[in-house]
Amino acid sequence: MDFQHTEDRRMLADTLNRFIAEQYGFETRDAIARSATGFSREMWGRFAELGIVGALFGEADGGFGGEGFNIAVVFESLGRGLVVEPFLGALVVGRMVAAAGSDAQKALVARLIEGTAVAALAHDEPGSHYELARVSTRATRAADGQWTLNGAKGVVQQGEAADVFLVSARTRGPDDAEDGISLFLVPRDTAGVSVRGYRTIEGGRAAEVALDDVRLPADALLGAPDAGFATLERGIGFGVLALCAEALGAMDVAKDFTLDYLRTRKQFGVAIGSFQALQHRMADLLLDIEQARSAVINAAAALGAGRVARERALSAAKYSIGRIGARVAEECIQLHGGIGMTRELPLAHYAKRLVMIDHQFGDEDHHLERYIALGKD
Structure with a gap:
């Protein structure tokens, strides 16, 4: 290839x-x-x-x-x-x-x-623990075809500024069933939609979105009723790949910052990059980043494959990115020393973003379990 x-x-x-x-x-x-x-x-x-x-x-x-x-x-x-x-x-x-x-x-x-x-996905809910099919928000259909939504969504990225939300809601079955999930396009200014925004630790904003008797016309439904899980899984798969690639870019910059610091920071009259122990740590880090790059390439290549192959490649990449991203953040800060923690240094912001990417669309533990489960299908 x-x-x-x-x-x-x-x-x-x-x-x-x-x-x-x-x-x-x-x-x-x-x-x-x-x-x-x-x-x-x-x-x-x-x-x-x-x-x-x-x-x-x-x-x-x-x-x-x-x-x-x-x-x-x-x-x-x-x-x-x-x-x-x-x-x-x-x-x-x-x-x-x-x-x-x-x-x-x-x-x-x-x-x-x-x-x-600006569009925002409103899917995650309090207590869902990254489980894609766990949806407690309910949507009921009236005789005239209109829908009524009730529920709450958490950590909606850019929720305050969104012009429209794509909301997942259960129209049938228990809260953890794949069958029975429907998707709705909900304009931000719809009556019954309330948004509480807050700043995220790595920059930008997110929001909690409450849906209180939100009335929607019949044409707000995206796709067929009860059959939204496959669309949701596919769409979030695109997001998983995007986050993995974003983390890879952030890792490369954090690595470059650290290499430059090791070349310029001096102790005992010599650059600390000449110390063999630090060279070994940096070499290990470079190998990890290349492993992450390979995982992203594999996920990108598998995006058009069948469901199991595609989702396993995405989960493998997200697991690798979560593990390696945290290591890169920790090592780069430690190699900088105390200055690596300061807000004025861009490195600290890259480290925060790498850590937080692990928690979007499932952390490394979630995707390791998912990878194993998909292999049994």
């Missing part, structure tokens, strides 16, 4: 990396992440103008990419810049709408590609 990127992908990466380096430096990023909204709509629009969002979707959906390696290229560059704009929500929600939505619903995908809309 040829793992070399195509010319188009190399150009995409070069364009995005150059834009981030010139227009999205750390000080700019830090100011955006600490702002009241947690991201910049202006910057979101500028990314879209460059075609970055469009690279996450296939031509049939109005984009010009959409394959696993397109997604990996984009998110690796975003990870290098610690970009906080809502790319993950656009990818996950957009791909689910593109796969299961009606023609009218697919208009949202065009708005995401244009950068004129």
